[in-house]
């Protein structure tokens with residue numbers, strides 16, 4: 001594996017893309033479970049969510065997982081840019097007439113654009129919540145950092161741009177959905193995990209994941225926005 | 230049928246090309262696409278012009294030469310056919326048809342619609358063979374039992390005619406379908422085992438060197454492939470390359 005030629009190969013790049021992408025799918029599942037607690041806006045819900053946020057930012061094993069997640073995002077983005085740039089170079093002169101829709105899905109042809117939308121969302125999302133949780137300013141409740149209120153306020157009437165924030169969130173989830181509908185099964189294919197018996201199942205699971213996860217994510221800010229109107 | 234043809238004209242590899250428009254009248258729906266091109270060239274020559282250069286040989290779907298990107302698709306709108314197997318009945322009277330060469334860094338245009346596909350040859354030279362002693366004591370291939378299903382898959386992979394429609398159709402100009410078919414036809418048979426790992430490494434390395442793009446698994450290649458080469462070949466190559474890379478001593 002020390003041979004740099006091998007690590008630079010197109011297939012190795014795809015393994016990195018697939019492993020980081022599929023790891024991020026697991027991350028999304030974990031993140032979603034945490035976020036769904038926000039549907040409980042009572043005082044107990046607030047405490048439970050803040051305890052959860054405290055645990056997620058301090059428990060050593062979770063910390064390790066979070067570093068893995070940062071690494072996965074970094075690898076996925078850098079590798080994605082490298083692949084996309086190489087792919088452009090492989091066809092310097094384009095077709096005058098090209099019918100891309102005749103033989104490939106829209107998602108599969110737009111992974112770079114979809115990924116870029118996700119990246120923009122990710123940066124603003126981390127600025128709004130991750131940064132505030134880690135570096136403040138943030139209030140306290142029951143001796144814990146009150147992330148619950150930060151979220152409620154962000155999607156509530158006190159934020160003049162809450163409507164825009166919800167719209168941006170929903171748009172990003174659409175991008176994530178299309179990214180996953182192609183990406184989930186594509187990751188398995190890149191790793192060589194294809195089988196006539198199991199691949200149709202993987203494809204269906206990817207469709208379910210790609211529609212279900214973003215829809216549930218998006219439903220939270222929409223809910224928080226409307227109950228506070 | 231009366232048609233308007235927009236054809237790519239380019240005098241040589243280094244010069245700029247452009248789309249030329251020709252009106253062609255009285256085309257029979259029973260003509261193959263190449264016969265229609267012959268008719269066009271006849272018209273051009275009679276008018277004192279330079280005929281359109283295009284590749285063709287067998288005209289029965291087995292040589293893979295007839296590379297043409299027709300109306301935005303490799304080999305035109307048909308499925309499982311080469312350009313020579315495409316017939317004018319697939320089009321309508323009054324249609325405008327765009328005809329372009331394969332577009333890829335690794336397939337430079339020679340003239341008009343002809344491109345240089347020797348990159349494929351170099352990929353094959355890098356490992357698309359088995360080394361056997363042919364000095365008179367060769368063993369009959371059928372002497373080694375091969376499970377029927379395995380033999381069928383190897384045969385399917387071996388039907389690839391090296392036309393390059395996969396590269397032409399791929400948004401990344403990736404050669405994964407072609408290379409994986411050529412890797413698979415040996416990987417599936419006992420005779421291919423001794424060189425299985427070094428073969429996939431050498432062929433992938435050559436593929437990358439030629440400047441083909443990476444695979445995004447869009448599947449466009451398999452849809453446009455005239456021989457129905459399957460994406461499972463790409464998965465097999467991904468698997469083989471991974472295990473070869475992990476196991477190799479270098």
Ligand code: HEM
Pocket residue numbers: 014017018019020021022024025028076077078080081083084111112114115116118119122179180182183184186187188190191443444445446
């Ligand atoms: C949580 C967020 C994300 C998840 C779960 C995810 C997941 C995936 C998966 C599973 C794949 C398929 C890998 C393969 O084909 O082998 C993929 C591909 C891709 N992703 Fe992401 N991704 C995410 C974010 C991003 C971001 C932020 C970018 C920004 C650059 C990005 C860019 C790409 C690109 C360009 C591809 C296609 C690569 C190719 O050409 O094969 N993704 N993603």
Ligand code: SF4
Pocket residue numbers: 388389390391392393394395396406407410450453454455456457458
């Ligand atoms: S895989 Fe199909 S499209 Fe590609 S070169 Fe072989 S026959 Fe042509």
Ligand code: FES
Pocket residue numbers: 284285286287288289290291292293294295311312313314
């Ligand atoms: S001319 Fe031989 S395949 Fe078309």
